[in-house]
Amino acid sequence: MSVNPLNIIMSPKSIAVIGASNNPFNMGSMQYLTLLHSGYPGDVFPVHPKEETVFGNKAYSSISDLPYAPDIVLMVVPTKLIPEMMKDLGKLGTRHAVVISAGFKEAGEDGVKLEKQVISIADEFNIRFLGPNCMGLLNAQYPLNLTTAPLQTPPGNLGIISQSGTYISQTLPYLGKSGIRLSKAMSVGNEANIDIVDCLEYLEEDDDTKAIGMYIECIRRADKFLEVVSRITRKKPVVVQYVGGTDAGGRSGTSHTGAIAGPDNIYNGLFEQSGVIRVNSIEEVYKTGHVFATQPVIKGKNIAILTNSGGPGTAIATTLDGNGLNVPELSDSVQEKIKKSIPGHASSKNPVDLTFHTDIDLMVNTLPEILMKSDETDGLIVHGIMGTGYAKAFFPAIKRVFDISMEDIEKGHMFNLDKIVKMPSLYGKPLMISTFFGNNDNACSFFQDNLIPTFDSPEKAAHAMSKLYEYFLIRNRPNDNSSIILPIPKSAANIIRSGNGVNIDEFNAKEVLRSYGIPTCREKLVTNYKDAINAAMDIGYPVAVKACSSEIQHKTENNLVHLNLDNEDEVKTACESIQNIISGVPMLVCEMIKGDRELMSGMTRFPGFPPCIMFGMGGVFTEILDDNKIRFAPFGKNEALSMIETIKSHEIIENYRGMDPVDKEALSNILIKLGNIAVQFPEIKEIDLNPIIIQDGKPFVVDALFVI
């Protein structure tokens, strides 16, 4: 493995900033000033063609003027200057850079050309660079800040990788207000050289980063992403917002699989297979990431709720319940302990609801301790701890009648939170605070300062708790023994490679499946009704007769499929009807598999991704039901089982309404082997196995379409 360029870029001993001037409001200056302010301990060289000094520090007129080759160079200059400067860097001996300047690939054809030029110059000199069109980076531990704004919180344990610069610059004050602390952050821009996978590998090794948050619009190396993230998520949680995937756009509709597998589904499959936790807003990236970075790994799904108000308590319980967690009624013995402390009308069940009360010690010490200590709970959410925030709100009303100062009031709202903030580490369980007061409430800010996550809506605390549980399941998922790729069956190779890029017909498609050991219906290819009748006799009635040609699509809609034929007459009529529509077309006489469920599987390809294998509800309503899962081949049995067991209608696989449970071993074999076919025959563009009919619990592929 080559050395990660971010090792140098994130911890350089010296930095040149090209583009810093004495105007504090241009971007280069902002980054320069932020860098100086960050407490960065290394050498910093402003480079400016005219200025002698920049903000009082000696400026260098050009790269070649620098006293030595700095570890990295930050470039914030007009786009067209970048190629030449990159050359200068190379000559000087600097091997790492950050290119802030925009106007490359994202700006049209000329930009694409320019970007290619920069890439090739960098390659020539072995320069690795972040950007272009990025917003810099920060390393809170070093410290080093090359963004446009100072960090407002102490160093923390959440690493951020973003394809939008905004999310590591404009949002820093927002993070400050929310008490969220970062370890490292990188804006990757156009990823011309260093991409998010490099960033992931860097954060994987960074001991200060306990959780990773990402904003993603596009993954360029999906195969590598899958490999790296699958490894990371067994050690550190990865939270991702992916946008840009709702419009499937002009995808081909030749196969069901192709029609269904839009970008959003494909990315979902990638995230599920690699163990990524997907969220739908940047707020959740930060806040869920913060929870992961600060709270112990959850060990189960039983959550205690402590509240002084029924509404928020119920909202938290409902949200937890809706996300698959439990709010168990506490045992009598735990309730007895609670009842000793609480007023008579309060509830000890869970949520533990004090209703309106004034004994704050109950809420911050006695009850949290009982609830965190109990082995009936795996985590705790508290709503209703109010400090000076409420006092400040009430102050104007009380001030009318009392000569009292805000300070006096505040004194009455000082209470000791030292114990509660230590409970997560003491008991190894997560704690979250729901409060409508922001950090101008002393309790809220104390929680933030002590790394207990606070949320301004009860439902958000519950959502975050459910993400902890989601990660618990991910972390404990079985290892997938990646599929052994079997030798290519000879007949499969013959059929597919003899086609010369022409689609193969249903019979040959199923021959390929059979050669891989995928069960299909029994069938014979015939050209006339007499042979069809003979075939039917061999197979046994009832049978199906279908036109069989690689050129026909939508057989059913075109009346080229006749099912449930019970005798010679019916077979003859069916054959005649088919021949009337397409004279001379070969026909397939198939065993009529009568099953009780229709599933499907398929394969499609998506640029930059390994082959996509889909599994889901099948039959004629496949698209409408839209209940399917995607994984990337090759994969082994555990991954195949996870596809089967996580479709929405997964109950259908089990002993549903007296049906035989589906043989999951056999079904997962179909998926694994379909993965093998996809890997071994890159010339196959798409595959549909639809339907896969379940008869007596066994799966049989009844129709197959290969698009070459």
Place this chain on the structure above:
Amino acid sequence: MSVNPLNIIMSPKSIAVIGASNNPFNMGSMQYLTLLHSGYPGDVFPVHPKEETVFGNKAYSSISDLPYAPDIVLMVVPTKLIPEMMKDLGKLGTRHAVVISAGFKEAGEDGVKLEKQVISIADEFNIRFLGPNCMGLLNAQYPLNLTTAPLQTPPGNLGIISQSGTYISQTLPYLGKSGIRLSKAMSVGNEANIDIVDCLEYLEEDDDTKAIGMYIECIRRADKFLEVVSRITRKKPVVVQYVGGTDAGGRSGTSHTGAIAGPDNIYNGLFEQSGVIRVNSIEEVYKTGHVFATQPVIKGKNIAILTNSGGPGTAIATTLDGNGLNVPELSDSVQEKIKKSIPGHASSKNPVDLTFHTDIDLMVNTLPEILMKSDETDGLIVHGIMGTGYAKAFFPAIKRVFDISMEDIEKGHMFNLDKIVKMPSLYGKPLMISTFFGNNDNACSFFQDNLIPTFDSPEKAAHAMSKLYEYFLIRNRPNDNSSIILPIPKSAANIIRSGNGVNIDEFNAKEVLRSYGIPTCREKLVTNYKDAINAAMDIGYPVAVKACSSEIQHKTENNLVHLNLDNEDEVKTACESIQNIISGVPMLVCEMIKGDRELMSGMTRFPGFPPCIMFGMGGVFTEILDDNKIRFAPFGKNEALSMIETIKSHEIIENYRGMDPVDKEALSNILIKLGNIAVQFPEIKEIDLNPIIIQDGKPFVVDALFVI
């Protein structure tokens, strides 16, 4: 219609507060002080048994001691005193009260008794009251504040009705910080006398209330709620968070319909039928409500996005797209106008993305005007307007090198937002601001002060915009000509009423359906195989033969259904098989309807609700697919059509993959008439019509179950 008691309670000319003392931290005192502080112009009488004065004002020792009967009395006293005080009120002549005290119905058996006692005393004296166990109310316009905290914003146009007191007290500082302004707010507590429907009728008439937000755990008068809210939502939007509905609990599983219709589905049906916008957090109640209260009604779904950063722009576009709105590429002529102003590398398409830039006037004047004025857009979301918030963040870095004050910096960030805040009313289109800076940013606080909603995550602005569009569709929905209830068919009455509470068998169930004109398969009831063969001849092969008895459930699982019988032998064998399992059981010989789709409908009842009619995907996988809609009977054609057209798989109804489009008229007739049956025969507990098979586009009920 009787006069709404809230007319007096929300605008009393005089108030007595029982429970105010000189300790400012008990609840009665807090409410008293808040009331005084609110600027309430009427008479206020503190009542206290011992104190001569309360906070300097003359106190009255008891209700009978009051100088005259005040319009309302606020009661914050020990629970057990309430009945006696309610009597005293009645004797004094006060007819309206607010009972804050808790410890009633919510606190167990004794509380239930006490609450009944209070209700009956109130009834005796014609007293109407809010509560008990509530947190008061506020009328921002009057002004009057009977909660526990001062209002932090000027009067506004959002009315709040909450079953949790917290959401009109603890959250007031939160609303202040968010710039959200209320008109009226009511905490309804246990709803012993006044309930949320009364509150809705009050807000319906209140001209200051333009939108209504609700927190609901339970609706006690669902029929009245449906009537009132259906009317209100044609004039004012109603946003509801409903919690407590995910656990369907111990519902009977006799029918599919009963098993599927848990509280959450039932409430969803109620909300859809009445035009309520359901949200999933209290944050959304407030923020969506604020958008409705401040922004013009949206007129279409084409949204413009203006941003200075690609990430937030893309996130907004993706979220809008995912919620059914459009982000159309702007026409050449509009793009030309935009291009005149923006830098070369910026995008004029939509999102209009300036990327990093410093000309703030572009973002706040020129471009918003072009985008709001254009008839290609129905609304605008702007991300990236930064005022002093960013300056404050950057200040420490600049302060290191410049002797500059924060004030100087702030001066550089003063820009004129007067024009942009007027655009919504000028152009009649909604405007929303996405900003990571809170109200300590001068731009953010200016927007808030001028009633332009601000959001701290781009996705939230997009969500709120999508709610505006949801309301546009609700407001413009066709009026449902409520179903004409036809006379009860005689045979239906005979069959159902002769049963004496015993379930009726499938044949009779379908007889009832046929008497209402609901199409079923042709069928005959027989007792032996010979009659069965004769019946099959009459009906025509193929047929189905099933056991027919009101006592049999799960016919299919018990092998009591034989389908696709083609000849006499098969009919005979089927009959024998059935008789072997249940000797002497009557049998139904049915026309074998071969269709291409299976739908279902059903009826169930839920305490306090009108009869629930369900429609959805049918067949053996009904529960697994879980794709259905609920409405409440009686209803007319528009409502029936909306059920049919809004199931997730609604494409199945259309000309899907060459199938005949379903006759929606015939299908909606089944639903309307099922509603009639439910209304006319309250003794029927549940009905399943499953499956309803579609043959050549026509629906036929093939199996029916009536639970009496």
